[in-house]
Amino acid sequence: MDVQLLFRIAGVGIIVAVMATVLKQAGKDEQGQMVTLVGVLVVLMMVVSLLGKFFNLVKATFGMY
DSSP, rough: OOOHHHHHHHHHHHHHHHHHHHHTTTTTTHHHHHHHHHHHHHHHHHHHHHHHHHHHHHHHTTTTT
């Protein structure tokens, strides 16, 4: 697993947590929830991309089509 990907996911998590906290303190709870949801979706897309690469590697290794 690439360490750079872990740092990207951690960075997204930190930024989302700070933004959600600031928005919650400002009384904008709905926007804070949306920021959290968008952060989860961004990380999910990173993981899905990584899984796609993994399955392509498995197919190439075992000669599946």
